[in-house]
Amino acid sequence: MKCYITGNSPYARKIRVAAHEAGLGDEIEWQTLTREERAEIVPQFNPLGKVPVAVLDSGQVLLDSPVICAYVDSLNEGPKLIPVYGEQRWAVLTLEALGDGLGEAVIAASQESQKPDDKRTDAVVARQAGKAANAMAVLDKQAGDFNDPPLMGEISVACALGYLEYRDVVPGWRETYPALASWYVEILKRQSFILSTPV
Ligand SMILES: N[C@@H](CCC(=O)N[C@@H](CS)C(=O)NCC(=O)O)C(=O)O
Structure with a gap:
């Protein structure tokens, strides 16, 4: 492959x-x-x-x-990252979708904010950054219950946060969402995240 x-x-x-x-x-x-x-x-x-x-x-x-x-x-012959059956499967896929959606909002906000002043629409940046903030507020409440080791949902959320930080779309997010930030600090220590740091 x-x-x-x-x-x-x-x-x-x-x-x-x-x-x-x-x-x-x-x-x-x-x-x-x-x-x-x-x-x-x-x-x-x-x-x-x-x-x-x-x-x-x-x-x-x-x-x-x-x-x-x-x-x-x-x-994958080891423990699955996406449970094959049951309620947990749909919970994992839904968290993956939320992480992916957070990534979409971050990309949209970042692309708009990089436009020159005369082409940029600040309302678009604010709307997309608002979606990211809403998602992070929900994730901050859920972070204490996240799977450890991470499943596909947690992986998606952490990858979106990595991109959000790389583009600095929500400055100070670690202070605003402390539970999510503490969880994020730990997941970043995994070899899989170290090896895939954005460049
Ligand atoms: N829903 C897609 C999103 C993929 C996506 O947005 N990829 C971006 C890079 S982060 C891209 O290749 N953009 C190029 C373009 O839009 O032309 C996925 O989950 O793979």
Whole structure:
């Protein structure tokens, strides 16, 4: 399996972390692309032009990150990152979706805020940063009950927070959401997160 990623995508990081946690990190061929390479290479596999995208040995293409993570977990012979049955499965997938949505809000706020003054709409930045803040307020309340070791939901949330911090979209978030921040400090110590720090 070959996986096309970029060095700072929170969605690509989910797959790197999941693969490492499942002990499969070395079995995937990682192709890290620059922005320009992404624009040139990725559309042949993903018409949306987005990473991550995976190409299996059979040639079958998988997108996007929740699907690729589920595929990686299907190869995982250890404890599953996505429970196979029951209520916990849906809780994990819902937390993964919340983490992914937090990432989307962060990307949208960051892209808008990088526009020159005459092209930027501050209301868009505020709206997206507000979504991120609302999500973090909920996650701050849930952090005490997060799975340890992390499952796919926690992995997604931590990757989104990593990107939020990298882009500095919600300055001071660690003080505003202390339970979430304490949990985040601990998860960052895992080898899977150290190896996938955004660049
Ligand atoms: N829902 C997708 C989101 C992927 C995504 O937004 N990827 C970004 C990088 S973080 C991208 O490749 N953007 C390029 C573009 O929009 O042209 C997933 O979970 O994989």
